[in-house]
Amino acid sequence: MPKVRNIPFIDLSLKKTDLDKTISNISNLIKDNNFIGGNEVKNFQENFSKFNESKYCVGVANGTDALEIALESLDIPKNSEVIVPNFTFLSPAEAVVRGGYKLVLADINLDDFTISIESLKKLATKKTSALIVVHLFGNPCDMTEIRKITDKYDIKIIEDCSQAHGAKFKGKIVGNFGDVGTFSFYPTKNLGAFGDSGAIVTNKKSLYEKVQKIANHGRVATYDHVLPGRNSRLDSIQAAVLNFKIKNLNKQNELRIEQASYLIKAIKSSNIKTPRLTLGQSSVFHQFPILSRDRKSLMAFLRKKGINCGIYYPKPLSKMKAFKNIVSSRKVHSENSEIASNTILSLPIGPHLNIKDSEYIANAIQSFPK
DSSP: OOOOOBSHHHHHHHOOOHHHHHHHHHHHHHHHOBBSSSSHHHHHHHHHHHHHSSOOOOOOOSSHHHHHHHHTTTTTTTTTTTESSSSSSSSSHHHHHHHOOOEEEBOOOOTTSOHHHHHHHOOOOEEEEEEEEEEEOOOOOHHHHHHHHHHTOOOOOEEEOOTTOOOEEEETTSSSSSSSEEOOTTTTTSSSOOOOOOOEEEEEHHHHHHHHHBTTTTEEEEEESSSOBOOOBBBHHHHHHHHHHGHHHHHHHHHHHHHHHHHHOOOOOTEEEOOOTTTTEOOOOOOOEEEETHHHHHHHHHHHHHBBBBBBBBSSSSGGGTTTTTGGGGGGHHHHHHHHHHHHEEEOSSTTHHHHHHHHHHHHHSSOOO
């Protein structure tokens, strides 16, 4: 009988050498009393712009702030409609509601869990001011088909890239297809800080300047404020961490892709569906989700094998109390979102694992009683 291994779902610990270098960078900041702004923030914004092949980058406090600031920067009419996928973390919908816009929830497709093009076609109208696409689990949306719809109705696009640092669609890095792209650097992300932080990227100078002002109290100079903004600055300590960790991001993304490719080929079960990507989609596999109608039993079976899994997400947004009385049923598409919520299971993946771990996971799934 094969030995039971311990396969953690997430492991955020750093190698000692990497930890020592990061702590050294932070110690220098403390000695210099340089906590807000400064070279570390400036350098990270430049480093991330280069990594993402975007002209401009503004560091902010977190990924949710990035979405709210991005929406505000677009100057779309209050009470106008903004479309968000129904199956995702709640931040995009939260940003829409808190910004004073009407929330419209589109369904997803079950191959890659991104927004359904057919659903979007039915929901987009002249009343739609903006669309927030989510490159969920590291899988890029079909931006070619999306742009056909948004161009028809002159709809602004925000790309939520919080789980997709470095993902590409037809060779182009996500965050560069719409008006603005938003990122989270929450510790569990492919590029994660030691706390909350985020960023906004754009290729439009006017939006870059607007975002800068909104994120820093509308400030253009010391005690000179031209609009009512907010306090959402990326702090120097998190920037120092990110400046170090971004050096390894491409390598770590490659490890995720290698593991995911193995799992897709090795898992052969009529009862389990693995991600199905098209030729133009280059995922960075923030998560490796499968669909199983016997999820509860499968999860328990894998746990006995030492394989720890997660469920992202157990409810579509339309089923959450937070949005119950906010969005009308006429503006909700939920069929696939509900299927995903009831059957999705994320398997361990990431730089803390190797191909031998992926082989163990695949073999365990193949041995699950049908």
